[in-house]
Amino acid sequence: MSVADLTQGAASSVPDVAFExxxxxxxxxxxxxxxxxxxxxLAQEVPFTDEALTRHLSPRQLEQLSNLHPAGVARFWGxxxxxxxxxSSVRTGDVALFTGAKKVLAVGEVGAIFVNRGAADTxxxxxxxxxxxxxxxxxxxxxxxxxxxxxxxELIGYSxxxxxPGQLVLGGDKARAVIEGLRITTRTVLEQLxxxxxxxxxxxxxxxxxxxxxxTPVVSFERAAATTLYKREEQPLVMEFCAxxxxxxxxxxxxxxxxxxYIQGPGSVEVIEAKSRTEHAYVREALSQLLDxxxxxxxxxxxxxxxxPDPPDERELQLLHRYGxxxxxxxxxxxxxxxxxxxxxxxxxxxxxxxx
Numbered sequence: 001m002s003v004a005d006l007t008q009g010a011a012s013s014v015p016d017v018a019f020e021x022x023x024x025x026x027x028x029x030x031x032x033x034x035x036x037x038x039x040x041x042l043a044q045e046v047p048f049t050d051e052a053l054t055r056h057l058s059p060r061q062l063e064q065l066s067n068l069h070p071a072g073v074a075r076f077w078g079x080x081x082x083x084x085x086x087x088s089s090v091r092t093g094d095v096a097l098f099t100g101a102k103k104v105l106a107v108g109e110v111g112a113i114f115v116n117r118g119a120a121d122t123x124x125x126x127x128x129x130x131x132x133x134x135x136x137x138x139x140x141x142x143x144x145x146x147x148x149x150x151x152x153x154e155l156i157g158y159s160x161x162x163x164x165p166g167q168l169v170l171g172g173d174k175a176r177a178v179i180e181g182l183r184i185t186t187r188t189v190l191e192q193l194x195x196x197x198x199x200x201x202x203x204x205x206x207x208x209x210x211x212x213x214x215x216t217p218v219v220s221f222e223r224a225a226a227t228t229l230y231k232r233e234e235q236p237l238v239m240e241f242c243a244x245x246x247x248x249x250x251x252x253x254x255x256x257x258x259x260x261x262y263i264q265g266p267g268s269v270e271v272i273e274a275k276s277r278t279e280h281a282y283v284r285e286a287l288s289q290l291l292d293x294x295x296x297x298x299x300x301x302x303x304x305x306x307x308x309p310d311p312p313d314e315r316e317l318q319l320l321h322r323y324g325x326x327x328x329x330x331x332x333x334x335x336x337x338x339x340x341x342x343x344x345x346x347x348x349x350x351x352x353x354x355x356x
Contacts, residue, residue, distance in 0.1 A: 021186060022094040023175040024110070025152075025168040026077060029100025037077075037124050037133075042098065042106070042142065045073040046123065056118030064112035068092070068140055070199045074111060075142050078120050078133030079167060086169040087113075087135045093188030095179060096139065097152070099164050104147035107230040109186045111138035140187050141229040147182065151239070155181040183238060183251065184230050185258050195257055233276030234260065237309055241274075241328070241336055254296030259289075261307070268302040272328065278308050283316040287325060294353040301353045303346070305338070324349030 028034055028042070040046075048054070048065050049072040057065070065074060077096065079087050096108040117134040124133050153162040155177045156170065170178065178184075190196035231238075238260055242249045245263065252262045261272035273289050275282040286306040294301045305326035312320075312327060317339060320327050324346035327339040340346075 020171075021175060021179060021189070022090060023168075023170040023178045024090060024094060024096040025164055025170065026079075026096055026098050027100065027164065027167060028077070028098040029105055033127065033130075034100075038098075041076040041123055042139075045075055047073050048138075053119060053122050056116060056122055058114075058116075061112065061114050061116060061119075064114070065138060068111040068199065069138060074138040075108070076123055076136060076138055077108070078124065078137065079135040080131040080133055082131070083135070083167055083169075084115075086167070089171070090137070090169060092140075093186050095175075095184055095186065096137075097145075097147075097178070099149075099152075102149050102163075104145050104149075104152055107141075107143050107145045107182070107184060108139040109141040109188065109229055111140040113137035143228070143230045143232060145230055145232055145235075147235075151181075152178070180250070181239070182230065183235060183258075183260065186229060190257070193253060195253070195255060231260075231274075231276075234274040237276065237307060237330065238274045240330070240334060241272075241307055244334060244336060252293075252296070252298050254293050256292045256296075257289075259293045262297070264299060269297060269299045270303040270305060271297060271301055272305045272307050274307040276309060278310050278312040278316065278329075280313075280316055280319075283308075283312055283319060287320060287323060290325060291323070291353070297354075302350070304353060307336075311337075321345060324353075 028038055046053075048057070048062075048069070054062060066072070068074070077098070090110060090113055092110055092112065094110040096110055097104045098106040098108065113135070114137075115135050117132045120133045120136050123136065126132050149162065149164055150160045152164070153160050156174050157177070187196060191198050242261065247263060247265050249261050249263050251258050251260065259271050260274045261270075263270045263272070271290060271293055273286040273293075275286045283306060290304045290306070294304060303326060304324070305328050306320055308327065308329045311329045317327055321341040322345070324341045326341050328336050329339070331337050
């Protein structure tokens with residue numbers, strides 16, 4: 001079951017969009033040069049309004065960057081001419097996986113992309129005799145990750161011992177398998193769906209003055225938990241749990257975001273929200289998200305559940321049960337226990353879950 005399949009029955013107030021993002025697999029932490037580039041333009045944001053960079057940017061390129069990064073700063077990565085053909089198909093909203101040390105180290109979303117050797121050489125001065133990274137792209141989002149190569153290879157359909165030695169640009173079924181398997185939700189898709197508004201652009205000079213006055217080196221846009229590009233802490237738990245199911249688990253979209261797990265079985269429908277910790281604030285947040293998502297389910301919801309890495313305290317368990325929500329927690333690797341809400345409480349609450 002694909003994300004595209006799951007979205008067909010979602011609320012009519014949310015327009016359908018084509019789920020055709022590509023996935024870039026980018027070796028980024030192997031050579032000394034790559035590690036230096038990571039430190040300079042991924043580990044920190046770069047002010048693209050500085051004269052050293054703007055003098056190389058065309059008005060159109062600067063406009064692209066300014067529209068996607070109103071604060072005047074962004075993270076950047078690039079590619080050499082060897083990858084021109086593959087990179088020519090990459091666009092805003094595609095997903096970039098940055099690899100090294102036998103795992104995916106970070107997940108990013110492509111922002112502005114263009115070919116500009118002057119800008120590239122300013123960002124990443126080539127070594128003597130080295131190639132220019134003349135394709136430049138910014139990143140709308142950049143989230144640390146820890147996905148072993150084996151998991152990524154399995155999603156793509158490669159041998160588990162594949163080492164990802166070079167850059168790949170994946171499309172079609174392979175890209176969808178990665179995006180769905182890692183539960184990636186791009187900001188571009190959320191904007192197309194109307195779930196999230198594009199960043200508001202302000203004059204760059206005003207924005208830079210605010211940065212200097214506040215002594216703030218990095219500006220980020222506040223985003224709801226449901227719209228995070230990649231939920232690093234929850235993903236291993238979600239993948240481990242889904243591997244124990246006898247049916248295919250997916251997701252569905254709603255006007256407030258994407259749920260973590262949507263299970264449509266032969267006789268019931270369940271929506272599950274995962275959290276990486278068991279404290280009250282996390283459980284309460286999961287509960288509010290479930291109650292927000294449930295009315296927009298493609299089919300009427302029969303059960304709601306919160307997935308946790310450990311058993312919660314009694315107070316948190318009673319909070320969930322009060323609203324007819326089950327608790328599922330990890331017992332040991334690959335083993336999970338469900339603590340169901342009282343049936344009468346679930347039946348009482350189902351009407352509220354399904355009212356839109």
